[in-house]
Amino acid sequence: MGYKVCIIGAGPSGLVAAKHLLHYVPKGSFDVTIYEEKNRIGGLWPLEKDDDKGLIHPHMLANQSKHTVQFSDLAWERDEPEFPRAWQVGRYLQRYYDRYCKPAKLHLGMRIVSVMPSSTGSAWTVRTLARDGSLADHAFDRLLVASGYFGDPGISFERVGKAEVPMIHSSKYRDLASLLSPKSGAGAKGGKIVVVGGQMSGVEIASTIATHLSDAIHAPCPPQIENPERYTVHHLTQRPTWVLPLYTSPEPTLKAPPFIPLDLSSNNLANRSQPLVNSQGHISTDRARAVHTSLQNTLGTDQSIFSPSVAISDAAKDDPPYVAVSDYYMEFVRSGLITVSRGKFEYLCGRDVRISSAEVDEITDVAAVVLATGFPALPSIAWMPPTLLEALSVSDDQNSPIALAFHGTHHPSVPGLGFVGFYRAPYWGVMEMQARFLSVLWAAGGPASPSLPPFMAAALKADTSIERAISLRGDPRASQFPMGDYPWLMQEFAAALGLKRYPQAGKIPTLPSSGKEMDILTPARYPFEILNAEQETEIVSSLVQTGSTAWEALTAGKFMARAVFRSLAGRWKLEREIVSALPSHPSGHFSGTADFFLREATREGRDIEYDTLHRAGEHQGLEYLYVEDGQFRASNGLTFSAKRRYIWRYDERKDKLSVWFVKVNKPKMADYLFHEVLFKVPAADDEGGKGSGSGSERGLCARADHLCEQDFYDVDYAFNFQAVNLKDWLLGYRVKGPKKDYTIAGVYTR
Template identity: 35%
Template sequence: MGDAPPSSDMRSICIIGAGPAGLVAAKTFLQTGQCRVTVYEKSHRLGGIWALDEDATGGFLHPRTPTNLSRFSVGFSDLAWSSVDIDSHAKGKLPMFPKAWQVGKYLEEYRRRYLPEEVIKYGMRVSKAEKCKQLAIGSKEFWRVTAIDVDGREERADFDLLVVATGFFAKPRPLQHSVDVQGQIDSLSMLHSSQYRSLQDLLPPSSQSLAGKKILLVGGGNSAGEAAATIASHLSNAQWSNDTTQQKAFEGCRIIHITPRPIYALPPFTPANENSTVFMPLDFNFYDLSRRLPGPITGNAGRVPETVKEMLHGVLRKTVGGDQSDLGSDALVASEGAERGTVQVALAETYAEFVRSGLTEVRAGRVASISERDGRVVATMSHGGTSNEIEGIGAVVYATGYSPSPALDMLHPQVKDALHFDESSMRLPLILEQWQTMSKAEPNLAFIGFYEGPYWGVMEMQARLVAQHWLNDQEVLTKPYEEAVAMLDLRKAMQDRALDVPQCWFGDYAGYMEEIASVLELQRNDGNFQERSGAVSAARYLADSDDRKEADATMHDLYDTWQSCTETGKYTARAAFRALQGNWNVHRRITSHNTTYPSGVLTGTASFQFRSPTDAAYDLEYLYIESGTFTLANGATMNASRRYVYRYSEPQDQLSVWFVKPASDLEVDYLFHDLAFASPADAEEAGRHIAKADHLCVKDMYWTEYRLPIQGIALRSFQVEHKVKGPDKDYVSFTGYRRPEKSSG
């Protein structure tokens, strides 16, 4: 475009960043027919943090990391996931929580459909965006943007309007910002949670073993819970796989998680009704429009009133099945009364049971310092005015969040000053309004997705709002929670660690979607849902230029999934599988009606040990290990043990049980049975979930029934009954499982 100011017939838009925010902004402006759009992307490909291949090793995310929310929240209004070719690895069906590399595929298809290739300039890092005026055209302002390619060559161009879509999580926050790391510690690995991929990343430079060592995990947010669960799952897999090298290298290794606040650990599927007979993707429950108060749905943000705080703690406790004291860690039990903070959540499916098992130990407090003494690494932590030392540390993983400030380096200090920029504020570096898009102080500058945890649907709404404002001069009143006074007060409360600051201060997804849709007068596309029922999806709110066919496909998929959950119990098997994880006390009574097969009682222990699936056709796997003492009817006793493998397949929504090989009890042999779960209506009537199976084993027929009284997401006891008949067998085996009692500590 050279140095000449843009012409007045078409508005020229510069967008910085080709992640989800930049792509949806570019598509939105192009479809108005009133804009020329240029997107600068510093990487060689689009996608932002999702710019990943299936086997990529760089980036903030492991390519197989699943999204925190379902595909109905991770997507835009007019591209259905069913239209994206994510190849044979999807096993025939779309995952409910796509992997990171699959999200990258989605974004590539979105670009292919809606953005001409020449719109995006790859390998161009914007180093400077200056606000300029030219006297020849009066006082009109424009932006002069300088971008640098990989060879250091500069390119300058002028634009009417500037959109920053660089993403909020610009750079991992160094551990040294919050912890006094004394000197250079070369004897162990210290890495940000975004850098962790496998246990090999934790090995010290001079050794190939962490046996008997502690992995110190620092942080109290969602990423800390995710990292703790991921590392624990890798440790569990190392212990229960056939890789003896891994077993020895990490034998006796465990995690010490230091968190300044209790966190509730939630799995991807949570109960949708009072008696936990229906399970749905957690965002279906979080953003169910029928749960909003009567009247127009409006958004909320900022500090949390005491009544709301208490209500949210109550909801979370009901969801997880209690106050978490049964996990055996005081650090996970929220205090009562005035000292209780806001709800903090980790979307980490396996976290809680790894805590209960002891593989992860949670301690309340903050790490003050890490130092090396006589070849030993020691961490000092503080809590409640006291200090304690942690020794035997073999690796440090810090989930200390990200600094957004580097994403703003291209802006002139005067521009940032006008936006109340505060580099020390990691959570609220700018003071914006209009649903966190703009400021009256800089009317030709907008931000898309520049806040903690941006929702894809909200990013699309933000882009529409900015386009409407710039192209149609539509003014919108500032919401009270975005007034500068309120925002500056919130920033100070964050810095003071006030107890009423929420985990996600701008997190009312349903409220913002409904609010902005009303302002923009978008078309509703509720599909088969009533207007005030079902989950929020970007496909429910359409502009005239959106592809209605794609939106309808998404809404059809959403409604079918919703109905399958409520009517046939879809994902109950997944919820049950998750609830089985960990350790159990076992009591089994065998009543035989045939003298050739003994009656008796077994007492002992059992565990469902998490490990990576040993068959790619399955998504999750446990090794079941049982041992105990079997007492015959005549009083004689003997040691008894058995092993099975439990598997879950998402495409089939199937929980199955498999025999292990007699000569190699870590390896799967053949199928024992597939479990068929009763419908939610039958579970409601029975007061528990029921799963049945039958199986012919050589000449013996097994009829099996599992009785699973799940409360919230928790399972504290369950029963399994086998009825067996054959030429030499005629008995009933009834086994009761109960969680070992643990006291907080």
């Protein structure tokens, strides 16, 4: 029997570590035991769609696509969404455990009380506390920390006076009803829901709450809370942040750009010089400005089009850029449902929040406070003794809490201790590389062993990770994610392990602007050298999925409908001209507004397939209630108010955008299909389909038709994009029938 290894944690990092230790050749090199405090595997990721006890809402969307959120030798199911929800990630982890980790001794409901290393640091005594209160000591040869970087919620109630409203951490938010229930003290008074924290979780939770409010106001069913229209979201941040949607364009200058999951663009190695140089850590002014420029080009704006409060000023571009991901946050800001203020939370008393800010001193009429203040890492290793914490140079610096060698894997002075996934932004491919690295390192006898493979020995000799981690503490120019350069980290681990990058599979698109094929990095590009037939099948399946996604996006118009749907949110100015060939139907001009109100998808009018999914509890996404309101001035001089309503829907499984009539007596409820919007793929630059083409000068073009009794509606759309955002769009009808003969030309502008 080989080394006895204790793994603390059964989340993604613990499972991938267990897999690589268990399957190390020769098998039996490691005897693996996993201790997990929860009653399930998965760590942060819930396994069921109704599991709301953890730190992640089960229906939260991952902010990276399934091509990145995966391990190399287990492909996602083909019909899974591009951006899986949290419970779907948990289901993936369950499949991974069942496939690769069953031989490990898994103990659930087991809390780590303490660990004690031997004098040499190569043997360990681990004390556990079971659910029944029993304590036990266990002896191991190696200890692997996979307890997660995100420990306890970062929340303190020291700054709360006599509060009349609830204050919770963002990880505890589930719905409006539980946040604003009468028991919480919020009642039905209305007011501002204050979100504190401007990074990833702050933007995400502010947008989630705004979505729930919009749904409560505009859904056809009674709302969970009273008077939802009385509430708004007030987002308190300390720095400006770029907010990217889930789909961006690798060709953002086109009026009819193609769209692709954002990580497939950012992980396109063809955009970077080889070999890769680390882009994270200490960020110089020149580097900061270059990244700010790239982000502005991606979005097509400095964000001032949404509100001055979220604009990235020229002066701010000297500072390291910060990024968050959200599809609808910016449109909620533009609509006023989210108000953004710059400042630091100081104090909550009664219904007032005191803040330190040059803009305002306090936020009044507060209904609730949601703290998106992150998750301090140190609670995840609270069971370590002081001598060990000192050896690891532990600090309360959130970006660099532990100084570890070779990209967060180990410390030379404690040879029997390893870490996987203990850093911010632990992309799954890097976690897998860390697990491989430790299995090879330990099998060889440790960092000082003469038996180390030459690639690894050379990598360790040149490594400066510990010095780099310490130098970044307190550095005002430290990047948002000091270990955030995913492609570079994958390159460095591959070099240390002697791994070569696997070729892509299937057709690979070429970007017209560069003339280069996309070279998309995913975990499946770096499989381990020794594979069985089942693993090879999974790797090829994963690579084919990624290649197909990129090819269809850039040559066949996939995700165009989704990009349009996302960018319709909010209010538009509408000018519409009606020209009738019949005197019975007057010509005229409509002037007004058109609002796309976001809400949870409803089931009315849907097909059997949707009903099946709905009954199974599958989350079917979002839709809009379209409300048009204005004045129509007829050519005969008459003027009157005119209103119109539709439901706009996007079906992710079919990648289809559709428009539905509403019921006459229930104007928030869908009735039956008006038409599907069929997009025209912009012409490719060549017959080989190696580009998206220059695109139409009118933007993304689409058409639809509909027969209403004896009247035929021929519909044309043209969506004019500025990078990821719709700048304006056109909607024209040609209506012909026994008693109708007219055209409608509508122009929608922000």
